Structure formats: structure tokens, C-alpha cells
Amino acid sequence: MTDTATDPALSSSLPAKVETPFQRFRAEFFESRIATGALAVFLIIVLLAVLAPWITPQNPYDLAQVSVMDGRLPPGSESFDGYTMWLGSDGSGRDLYSAILYGLRISLTVGLASGVIALLIGMAIGLIAAYAGGRIEAIIMRIVDLQLSFPASLVALMMVAALGKGVDKIIFALVIAQWAYYARTVRATAMVERGKEYVEAAQCLGISRFRIVFRHILPNCMAPLIVVGTVQTASAISLEATLSFLGVGLPQTEPSIGVLIANGFEYMLSGRYWISVFPGLALLLTVVSINLVGDHLRDVLNPRLKK
């Protein structure tokens, strides 16, 4: 057997290291200081929320630890139990610092869980639509259009009104409100990828349909999905806060950020700003940091915006 000689000139100009697409993406992402900072802020928020039981003086869900004697104390006051309430307390006597961290736990859980579930459902439906084509695609995409013509907050509000309160019900409502965004994104990307020559090559090589969809097309659809997923997670968090603020989200006994803001709302005019403002800032910081990361992800992952 004779081997065609390797041309040494061809291999000399290459970079010496193996560079995975992920490594390339990571290098480009950290070029932006704003995005790096936003990611750091978000990770700190996640860390604080996860560690809440160990770094807060009070468990705001445990009624035995909450004293009405501590109600509406301004920031920096000392509580009845002797610890300092750096961010003050709300009307029921909850330490706001503790309540915010516990509230973030709920907000992040709801946002991430509904984001991941909606992504998986939307992805499957979008892929089916793109690959099946014809009537199935038409039906699926008309349902998506119908759903997207309503504001997400309205859909979520209707779902919660029908289902009642509770974390699981909120997550379900948010999934119903958001799956359509993912389905539309995946379908559009999959249609583009499907027409590319590497998919034709895979067909030619006799690779099964299932494998072509999940191993060839899907990995190439991930970039826009990640971007939509980030932005939608941020919007799920603020949607949950909206629902809780309106009193249809989570119950008073499990205060999420939205419930805290709503609780402080009535005291705003009497000068007790801290009850609403500090939870509001926490929500703002969370949503803005996720959105900044999402924006930059879009810039990095969109080949048309590449320098």
C-alpha cells in the first residue's frame, strides 16, 4: 500500500495546540470586562443564596425566630435577640438581610428550574417541527405564534390564577409561558443547520436520522439557545417577582423577593424605604447581571457580529 506523502508545508503553519470550540469561546467571553464583572456579581449572588442558612442570623421561614417586637426597625438597629439588622427589618419583624438571601434562593430556583424545563421542552418541540416539516410543523408553529401573541406575564398570571400558590405551580406557569420562545429559536436554527453540507454528508454516510438530529444538528443549535436561555431565565426571575408582588405568586410564609417588595410598598410613603428598596436592589442586581452576561454571550456566539 502506498501512502500519499504528507505535505510538510501544510502542517507547519498551524497553531501548536488543540483548540476546542469551548476554549475559543471562553477566551472571547473574558475579553469583555463588563461581562466578566457581571458574571462575577451573578456568581456571588448565587453563592450568597446557596450559603444563606449558614451566613444569616435568622431563618425568616421559622416563625419561632421571627419576633414582632423587631418590626420595621431601620437599618443598623439591634434586634431583640441581640444581633445587628444591617438592612433593617420588615413589618413582621424579619431581618431583611436574611429574608433577601432566602428570597434569592426561591427566585433563583424558580428562574433556573423553569428556564431549564422550558428549554428542554421547547428544544424537543422545535426540533420535531424543523425535522418533521409539513403539517406537523405548521400546527406546532401556529400554536407557538398564538402563544407568543400574548404577553408572557398575562399567560403566567392566568396559569397561576387557575393553579393556585406554591413554588411548583409558579415553575409550571413560567414553563407554560416561556417554552414557545425556545421552540421558535431552535426551529429557526435547526432549519438553517439542516440545509448545510455536513448534514448532507451525514445522510450520504448512512447515519441514522435520530443521530443526525441529536448529534449533528442539535450541538450546532446550542449557541442561540444559550443566549435565549440566559435572557429568559432573567425574565422568569422578574416574572416570578411580578406575580408575587401582585399577590398571586408565593405565599407570605415563604417570602420571595417579590413578596418582600410588596410588603414594604405600603410603608414607602411613611419614610420606611428599606423594606422595599433593599429587596428591589437585590432583584435589580440579579436580573441586570444575568442580562449583561446574556448580551455578551450573544455577541460572542453570533458569527455575524465577529470582528
Next chain:
Amino acid sequence: MFQSAASGGERDLTEPLVEIRGVSKRFTKRLDVAGKIAQRLGANIREETVHAVDNVNLSILKGEVLGLVGESGCGKSTLGRVVAGIHAASDGQMFYEGKDVATLTGADKRAATLAIQMIFQDPFASLNPRMRVEDIIGEAPRMQGIVSKAEIPQYVDDVMRKVGLDPSLKKRYAHQFSGGQRQRIGIARALAVKPKFLVCDEAIAALDVSIQAQVINLFMDLREELGLTYLFISHDLSVVEHIADRVAIMYLGRIVESATTEEIFSDPRHPYTKALLAEAPRLDQRRRAFEPITGEIPSPLDPPPGCTFHPRCPVATAQCRSTVPDLKPGRGGRETACLLEHGETV
């Protein structure tokens, strides 16, 4: 190790390896609901059908290189994709080693699918950007059970060496290679399933001229070594003249002339072939002014009646506007689709 069924260099130029009969490929743009309503209301829209390939007969003999030449938009790439099994033909039959491909099942069908592989034009879009070279090349042989899982690394190394790639680069991704190297990866991917027939769709058009020569030489080396048969689709006449044994000229979805390379280039018969050859740049004709073929290639949505070339043909007669010429032997036994060549005009 790497070997093919046909021993290297053997050419049996009598038996067709692949034959297509009466193959057409139409693409129809269907109206959606909104379009249908608009049509009811009297809007001037209709379902549009493109006859990309129209009633083509072609046979490719074992071991030969058939060049398929035509302007862009004439349907040569679509014909190549039908032959490679990527598009299903709208009409007609395709035979592989004398058997109708549509009737094959199970292992026979798989063998026929794998025997015909395609090399694509765009060395960027034709490789999956999320896969390592070893997976791009090794996936199909592993899935198809050509090589056991344990032997895959060795097998991938062999195939890479065969196309002139350094096996130490196999952990890399496609974006880390140059255009010529990517095209070699595409060739290696096709060779990994031990094909007998390669459809090369403008396989060198996107490469630099210096790299083009290397890749053409690679094709020819592989042909000698593995006894491959090629359908070489190109718009570049000089390349086709260099490597093809036989040439088919395509115009607006139909084959208008088919002959050996010598015959086509020394004595073209169809007026379209004559015009194409006259305009090909040649070193010995540097000083002459080129006269492009008058008019544009007509839209395949609305092809002209009769011979589709008549609006641009310098020798068209009245009959050419109404009678569709078939591809059949005319004067001197040469296959053309021209009424004048068939002696059927007055």
C-alpha cells in the same frame, strides 16, 4: 488495513457502475394558508415548480471519470445529489451495479448507500464545526460496523495518511485547518466507508489554484490505488479536460451532449458546447476578444418551449422553437440533443 474491493488501477470500461434512466428532480414551492387565501382573492401567485433536472439518462462505467459541465444554475449539483442519494428523484430510476436502488433493502441498500459518496464544494460548511477530525472521519465506519471500535484509531490514522493529512492532527477541530486540508478531511470522511464511486460537486472550485492541483492529483492517485469511479461536476473546462475520460454537457436541467473528452474538446457538436469551448480562456488565444453567449440562462421556473437553448442559439430554426430534442446519436454517431445534429430540421 485499507483496501478496496476492486484491485488498484483495474478499469473495466464496459459495465456501467451507476446508471440513471429518465431521472427528473422538481422542487415545488407550495403555497401556505395565507398564499392560498390570497390566490382565492385573485392575487397573481401560484405554486412554483423548478425543473432542476429534467429527464436525464446517464451511465457511468466502472473506473471512468465522467465530467459533468454546465453553467451555474443548470442543475448539475442537483443531479449529483440525486446520484449520491441525498435528494430522492421525482421521476426515473437509478441502478447501482445493474440493480434498481429503490428496490434494495437491508444490507444491500446500505452497501449501495455507502458505495456512493460525495465530496462537497464548500470545505467550510461540509465539516461539522463541533466535531473533532477523528470523529468526522471515524463516525460512519463505527456506526456502520465497518471497523470495530477498538480498531477505529488505527483506521482513522490510515485514512488520514492516505489523503495526505498528518494523523497527529486528528484531535483538532475543522476550523483549525486550511481550505485545502479541510477538503482532504472531507475526502477522508468519504473514503472511510470504502466507497466505489465519488460524486465530486465542484470539489476544487473553492480552493486556491495551487491547492487545486494538489487535490486533483490526490483524486487521481486515489483512483489508481482504489479503483474509484468519479462523477466530476465542474464549471471549469480546463480541469475537466485534464481529468475526465468522458464529458456530459448540461444545460437547464438536461444533458445536451455527451462524448469522450477528446471528441468534445476537438470536435464539439452541440451549439451550446461550441459556445462554451469558444469562450474558455486559453493561452494560445490570449489576444482575441471574447464574445459571451448572448442572453442569460432562462429561468428554470419558466423554461422556453422546444429546445431550451433556442433563444440563445445562433443556428436555431423555426422547428427548434417547438420540438424538444432528445439526447440520441446524430451525425457520426455522436450523442447530442440537437435537431440539427439529428438531421430532423428542414
